[in-house]
Amino acid sequence: MIYLQLFLSFLIVGLFSIGGGYAAMPIIQSEIVAKHGWLTVEEFSHLVTIAEMTPGPIVVNGATFVGNRIAGIPGAIIATLGSIFPALIIVSLLAYLYYRYKTLDTMNSILSSLRPVVIALIASAGLGILLNLLFGQKAQTIENLNWIGLVLFGAAFFAMRKLKWNPVLVMFLCGGLYLGIHLLLGSV
Amino acid sequence: METESKTKSQRSKLWTLFINMLYISTFTFGGGFVIVNFMRKAFVERLGWIDEDEMLDLIALAQSSPGAIAVNASILVGQRVAGFAGMAVSVLGTILPPMIILTIISFFYEAFATNKYVNLMLKGMQAGVAALILDVVFDLTINLSKRQRPVHVFMLAAAFVATFLFNVNVVFIILTAALIGVFLNLWDRKLVLLI
Incomplete structure (x- = not known):
């Protein structure tokens, strides 16, 4: 019974979180915290922090976390399946339509108009992460600027763009260097 | 003989796909758009399985x-x-890493979330993530403007x-762009008719 409830709740979360990531938060909160009381508000805030700190989509992270706490590993698996179930069906359907009508004139025009918008969305996500690194939650003034972060960002950009280094390697180097510099400066 | 080599190549393709998704999903911090950039690097640039326009279309579908x-992109x-x-x-390759990692973390999550070394490390990694995304944006914009x-x-x-500045809902932006596409198409046809 609890498995069915978990499956249905995360099915709703998966179905209504359009636009990814942060769109899912309010729905997880209303389904999991408010409706079922599976997490307290504080546990929910931990979930958000953890989801931000670990790889993977927040919906999958949330399903695994909640499922585990409510009904162990089977719970985690069932909740995760529930959360991706709507996407499996809807995305497959859209893919079918896309490949079927791709060559159509109107469809082509729509797709050409969507491509620049997708680039803009990606750019916006990237700048959002950069601003969060540079200023965190503080006001965006020069006194609050995280200089170490800025220099690391510049170096990482150069390493990827000009030197063509592996992005995963660059990411871990950034993490290690950032921690190392703070340890050296004794500001930990 | 031939079908045998066919199933073999299909199997190796599935394996490559699985390993790539597993790798991407394990090392991608910071949400959907980050992972989509890694997928583009792997499947468009490195493996050449999908061309750039099609990848952008798939991202638009995944996003909407x-x-x-x-x-969605993995599907x-x-x-x-x-x-x-x-x-x-x-999909299995994409959801396995977060499931395993979250299962482990849910056992000692408070210690993890408040550890300052972990926090500094993750903060620094944001520099790499932002650089990666903007690097991809540069490539895409140059190709597009050409x-x-x-x-x-x-x-x-x-x-x-x-x-970015006005926080307009993404779904709304995508729908507007699609509508503009329809109008551009009508406009082009009308021009053809007039000439």
Whole structure:
């Protein structure tokens, strides 16, 4: 019974979180915290922090976390399946339509108009992460600027763009260097 | 003999797909758009399985469907590369790492979330993530401005302002862009008729 409830709740979360990531938060909160009381508000805030700190989509992270706490590993698996179930069906359907009508004139025009918008969305996500690194939650003034972060960002950009280094390697180097510099400066 | 080598190459393709998704999903911090960039690097640039325009279309589909962008993109890429089996393998590769990591973390999550060394490390990694995304954006914008009409470059700028400065809902932006596409198409046809 609890498995069915978990499956249905995360099915709703998966179905209504359009636009990814942060769109899912309010729905997880209303389904999991408010409706079922599976997490307290504080546990929910931990979930958000953890989801931000670990790889993977927040919906999958949330399903695994909640499922585990409510009904162990089977719970985690069932909740995760529930959360991706709507996407499996809807995305497959859209893919079918896309490949079927791709060559159509109107469809082509729509797709050409969507491509620049997708680039803009990606750019916006990237700048959002950069601003969060540079200023965190503080006001965006020069006194609050995280200089170490800025220099690391510049170096990482150069390493990827000009030197063509592996992005995963660059990411871990950034993490290690950032921690190392703070340890050296004794500001930990 | 031939069918045997065919199933063999299909199997190795599925394996490559699975390993790539597993790798991407394990090392991608920071949400859907980050993972989509890694997928582009792997499947467009390195493996050459999907061309750039098609990848952008798939990202648009992933973004406008319900659910996590990473899972949606993984469904689309898997299906494109190897049909239904590809989709299953690809999704499995995408959700396994976060499931395993979250299961482990949920046992001692408070210690993890408040550890300052972990926090500093993750903070620094944001520099790499932001650099990766903007690197990809540079490539995409250069390619786009080479072969698209000026109105599309303008749309890129407008969409950026709308989402970044004014926080306009992404679904709304995508629907507007689709509508503009329809109008552009009508406009082009009318011009043809007039001439």
